[in-house]
Amino acid sequence: MEQQSQDSLRTKDATIALAYKPIIRGYFAVAAAYYGIMTLTHFWLLEGSSLALLASVSSIAFIAALIAYHLVGRDIHIAQLEILTNTINLLVVANVLAALHVEFSQLKLVYFIMMAMIFAFASVSMRQAMISIGIALVGLFSQAIRYDAQSQIMHGFVGFAAAISAVAIAYFLRRAIGLAIADRQQADHARAYAETRLAEALELSEKMRLQSMSDSLTGLPNRRAYYDKLTEGKLEAAKSRTVWLILLDLDGFKAVNDNYGHLMGDELLKSVADRLRSHCTKDAHVSRIGGDEFSIIYFGDAHEISVENWCSSLLDRLAKTYLIEDRLIRISGSIGCCRISSEDPDSTLMQKADFALLHAKKSGKNRVVLFEGRHAEKAAEHFMIEKALRAADFDREIELVFQPQYHIDRQEVVCVETLARWNSPSIGKIGPEQFIRIAEETGLIANITLSVFKKAIAALDGFDDPVPLSVNLSANDLNSNRTIDDLIACLDESNVRPELIEFEITETAMMTDAGRATANLRRLSKRGHSIALDDFGTGFSNFSYLRTLPIDKLKVDRSFLENKADPMTERILHSLVGMARTLEVHCLLEGIESELDMLMAKRVGAQSVQGYLFGMPLSADEMRALRRNPPLLKQTG
Ligand code: C2E
Numbered sequence: 001m002e003q004q005s006q007d008s009l010r011t012k013d014a015t016i017a018l019a020y021k022p023i024i025r026g027y028f029a030v031a032a033a034y035y036g037i038m039t040l041t042h043f044w045l046l047e048g049s050s051l052a053l054l055a056s057v058s059s060i061a062f063i064a065a066l067i068a069y070h071l072v073g074r075d076i077h078i079a080q081l082e083i084l085t086n087t088i089n090l091l092v093v094a095n096v097l098a099a100l101h102v103e104f105s106q107l108k109l110v111y112f113i114m115m116a117m118i119f120a121f122a123s124v125s126m127r128q129a130m131i132s133i134g135i136a137l138v139g140l141f142s143q144a145i146r147y148d149a150q151s152q153i154m155h156g157f158v159g160f161a162a163a164i165s166a167v168a169i170a171y172f173l174r175r176a177i178g179l180a181i182a183d184r185q186q187a188d189h190a191r192a193y194a195e196t197r198l199a200e201a202l203e204l205s206e207k208m209r210l211q212s213m214s215d216s217l218t219g220l221p222n223r224r225a226y227y228d229k230l231t232e233g234k235l236e237a238a239k240s241r242t243v244w245l246i247l248l249d250l251d252g253f254k255a256v257n258d259n260y261g262h263l264m265g266d267e268l269l270k271s272v273a274d275r276l277r278s279h280c281t282k283d284a285h286v287s288r289i290g291g292d293e294f295s296i297i298y299f300g301d302a303h304e305i306s307v308e309n310w311c312s313s314l315l316d317r318l319a320k321t322y323l324i325e326d327r328l329i330r331i332s333g334s335i336g337c338c339r340i341s342s343e344d345p346d347s348t349l350m351q352k353a354d355f356a357l358l359h360a361k362k363s364g365k366n367r368v369v370l371f372e373g374r375h376a377e378k379a380a381e382h383f384m385i386e387k388a389l390r391a392a393d394f395d396r397e398i399e400l401v402f403q404p405q406y407h408i409d410r411q412e413v414v415c416v417e418t419l420a421r422w423n424s425p426s427i428g429k430i431g432p433e434q435f436i437r438i439a440e441e442t443g444l445i446a447n448i449t450l451s452v453f454k455k456a457i458a459a460l461d462g463f464d465d466p467v468p469l470s471v472n473l474s475a476n477d478l479n480s481n482r483t484i485d486d487l488i489a490c491l492d493e494s495n496v497r498p499e500l501i502e503f504e505i506t507e508t509a510m511m512t513d514a515g516r517a518t519a520n521l522r523r524l525s526k527r528g529h530s531i532a533l534d535d536f537g538t539g540f541s542n543f544s545y546l547r548t549l550p551i552d553k554l555k556v557d558r559s560f561l562e563n564k565a566d567p568m569t570e571r572i573l574h575s576l577v578g579m580a581r582t583l584e585v586h587c588l589l590e591g592i593e594s595e596l597d598m599l600m601a602k603r604v605g606a607q608s609v610q611g612y613l614f615g616m617p618l619s620a621d622e623m624r625a626l627r628r629n630p631p632l633l634k635q636t637g
């Protein structure tokens with residue numbers, strides 16, 4: 001502790017001594033000038049021994065002051081500075097003593113007082129000040145001894161007063177300088193402290209900004225950062241540069257999550273991000289914008305062909321096997337891209353790339369699709385429908401039509417399929433093939449399904465002699481526990497007998513998340529609802545799932561009847577019907593448009609038929625009328 005305070009005192013003294021350097025240097029300069037002039041004056045006014053004595057001491061003082069002036073300018077130690085100053089002071093006193101020796105005058109004794117004062121002002125340290133003041137006073141007393149005792153006492157008092165004043169001047173001057181320095185140091189410290197804190201705060205805020213712009217799992221820039229890059233891309237595009245927006249979606253990532261668990265899924269995403277990072281060098285900025293969705297802004301000024309090649313090589317890289325926790329995983333990706341135009345709003349650009357991505361998915365995945373002029377019209381229609389769907393009030397805008405299913409042997413309507421019709425107030429009538437697909441893509445289908453379902457239940461109430469109604473479920477419905485819960489809640493409220501509601505599902509619906517879809521299907525089947533497999537034959541050639549799923553009816557797709565002239569058609573239908581019979585499942589042929597179709601249905605042994613032969617899908621009123629007067633099927637074949 002003591003050591004510490006001594007150290008700090010020492011550094012304080014050193015700092016003050018340094019502050020004195022310019023004063024001391026000035027003092028030496030004045031001394032050199034003074035003694036230079038004095039030497040010349042001596043040569044001018046004196047002669048003989050007086051000249052020899054005074055000129056030599058003054059010239060020595062002149063040269064010494066010059067050397068001292070020069071040395072102070074260098075990097076010298078405090079002790080050396082003290083020695084220099086004392087030497088010059090000693091020479092000053094020697095000059096006065098020599099002058100007194102040549103010509104004594106009592107008046108000249110005042111020089112010693114003046115010298116003590118000057119030495120007090122120009123001293124490096126207190127120690128040096130004391131020595132120099134001491135030298136001046138010794139000089140004074142050495143002359144005072146020439147007088148009588150009383151005069152000596154008087155000179156003693158004067159000398160003492162001069163000493164006190166000089167020491168006081170030296171002390172207070174040094175103190176004032178010390179305080180000024182301390183203030184400045186404090187201010188410097190405060191500034192340095194503030195600057196350090198400011199730098200820390202800036203660093204922290206930059207770190208936070210980067211964090212808020214990056215995805216915590218993969219470390220890639222996130223959606224927010226992506227929008228910033230998109231804006232940058234648009235600015236570049238405005239300068240006529242070619243910039244591309246590339247959307248990448250992994251194919252079948254959900255299955256990885258379901259089969260291997262979410263932790264593996266996360267690891268896979270990290271590895272995918274690594275591959276993306278290494279593919280996207282300086283011109284391409286990749287971000288993660290969703291679960292398994294990534295976007296790249298490609299500034300490469302590339303033509304269509306080269307951007308397509310670049311994307312294809314990216315897909316090749318992504319498709320290579322991943323080794324994650326000792327498991328080999330394979331996954332592919334689909335890419336949709338569009339050229340960035342500075343005039344398009346962000347949403348339009350996203351829609352274009354999304355549309356291209358959708359095409360890539362639909363046309364077999366693991367491929368690149370560029371949004372082109374020919375897509376524009378379709379895309380515009382797609383987005384118009386999507387917009388109208390988002391704003392739609394389905395309970396008001398959706399209507400049901402009904403299509404009967406005839407039992408061939410019993411010659412009666414055994415079931416009625418409900419088909420949705422949408423009349424949008426903003427864009428008019430849209431066919432279900434179109435709006436159902438877009439509703440599925442946008443996740444709005446659940447609302448449509450519920451609306452259709454409520455209407456179907458209400459229609460059932462309107463039939464005098466209720467006939468089972470079949471309702472179409474889409475893949476999203478079957479994979480959503482919530483939608484199935486909602487449907488069951490609706491049924492519970494209505495008290496409709498379960499055998500009056502049949503659900504139609506498609507093979508593809510079973511493929512997305514087989515586990516969940518099967519569980520939901522079983523829930524419905526266990527409640528007593530019949531389950532029909534719609535569009536049968538268009539999906540997969542492997543029918544093994546038919547044995548495990550609770551299917552009651554196969555609806556053979558109408559596309560089989562498109563090639564009626566081909567003898568194979570009848571044979572295929574025959575075997576499909578045979579298979580249904582083996583599985584003890586009801587078999588219906590869809591798309592019966594003519595008597596010929598009807599004949600074929602009978603020949604292949606289908607139990608029921610559905611199609612335009614019995615008219616277009618009917619309104620609820622028409623349906624009621626038909627039920628009262630069923631058409632007679634011709635007894636052909
Ligand atoms: P789907 O479930 O296979 O329905 C049968 C479709 O075939 C209906 O077309 C019907 O009008 C049409 N059709 C019936 N008989 C014939 C025929 O003899 N010849 C021809 N060429 N076509 C015939 P629609 O009403 O346009 O529905 C198309 C598809 O839209 C439906 O196919 C179904 O997948 C879907 N859909 C319709 N309503 C709904 C619904 O409420 N929910 C869901 N999820 N999908 C629905």
Ligand code: MG
Nearest residue numbers: 417472504534
């Ligand atoms: Mg159907």
Ligand code: MG
Nearest residue numbers: 534535555590
């Ligand atoms: Mg069908």
